[in-house]
Amino acid sequence: MSGNEFAGKVAIVTGGTSGIGAAVVEALCERGAAVVFCGLRDGSGEDLESILKARHLEARFSHADVRSDDEMAGLVAGCLRNYGRLDLAVNNAGISHPAAKLADIPPEIFRDVMRTNAEGVFLAMRHEIPAMIKGGGGAIVNVASILARRGAPWMAAYGASKHAVLGLTLSAARDYAAAGLRVNAVLPGPVATPMLEQALFDIAGDESKYAGGFPPCGPGTPDDVAAAILFLLGAAAGYINGAALVVDGATSAA
Template sequence: MTDIRFDFSGRTAIVTGAASGLGREIALELGASGAFVIVSDLKDEACRAVVDEIAAAGGKSKAFAADVTDEDAMREMASFAEKDCGGLHMAVNNAGIGGPSMPTGDYPSQDWRRVIDINLNGVFYGMRWQIPAMLRTGGGSIVNMSSILGSVGFANSAPYVAAKHGLLGLTKTAAMEYAQQGIRVNAVGPAFIDTPLLSANLSPEVMEGLAALHPMGRIGKPAEVSALTCFLLSNRASFITGSYHLVDGGYTAP
């Protein structure tokens, strides 16, 4: 976690994909800043491990295991926030997968559908029920986790790139629709970040190659993404909505 602190006391947040990586870091920072955090991921045991971490730091949270591609589960999570956690004020739609690395002409249709379903449809299902819940609390803030690949292409990653581009359109549209009803919606675009999604699947040589793609000469840290995400959720970002904010070490600058 960073040394930046916001006051989220009395506010409840949903974080999807919160069992590891960026989601875990964001959940920990929100908990340390006074928010009641609903820690969501596929497996209950993994969610509860993060809940325990938040509790050890003096924060409050509950686990809610769910698949973001299941719209009923997303509806139930928003209802859980309202009925059991004092309402819903913030959401970070972070759950996502990378998918196989393959040229577009060879990409298996079932893998295309899976990546789109998790990375794009899952965000819509979340927002579909988060927004009505936030309206009932008088407003709120949503951050959707995009990527640098929401603005540039990347060979052999067609569905991931397509989903992250689509997520930006969804973010901007929702921001326009609810701007006068007290709900802000923004997107964050990390470059390559040192999370288990990368380090557990790539060799040190490949990781070094990825680091070299960034003008800063390194891969980002989860805390650097969490800091921006929490700022966008906070009242300090009260005039920011419909925006896409990069955390990329200069990756998209050239």
């Protein structure tokens, strides 16, 4: 990956205020992209924007909620207004839920997880794709999970939402391959972020309730996942479309 590989490119990152998304925002900016990112964490989006601007990198925070079709339309419209194009998107915003067996998951939690993780990716792509095609094509990476391909004990809502993210990714890849668009997914295992901290706190050290399991080398870092995402966005991945790249330190290799 060249130091300036994404110079002249314009990117959207959802959930860019924390964890994996924040690492992607920083890595894309450092490699020359202009990045518009959203998230719900009060203050941290503005802080990240200021830190990157102080380094003369081009980043803009927008407080957009991926559960809202209007706000996703506004995010993409703002990007086109400010930069005139959209080349890259990383649909990463997501939430988890307290560990519980399926019948004990309240319907409102199931719905919010599905709305954020699954419908959020649909709504983001619904607006990103026409903007990218207008500019001649582009690349999208959706952040799923290793739970997109297996059962998720104690995490049925989260697991279902990530199966949906993978399904949307594969369908979009087929729908738009001829239009110059590539749509791939990353499937991370455990990654040291606020989401993982909260999950470990919720299960009070009982790792049998952590659906995906842990690899011998311990959790990955946000930068580990960002590196895989940037690879899939970049020119070296030009013929990779509709792929699901596992980034889990061998958690799911067993």
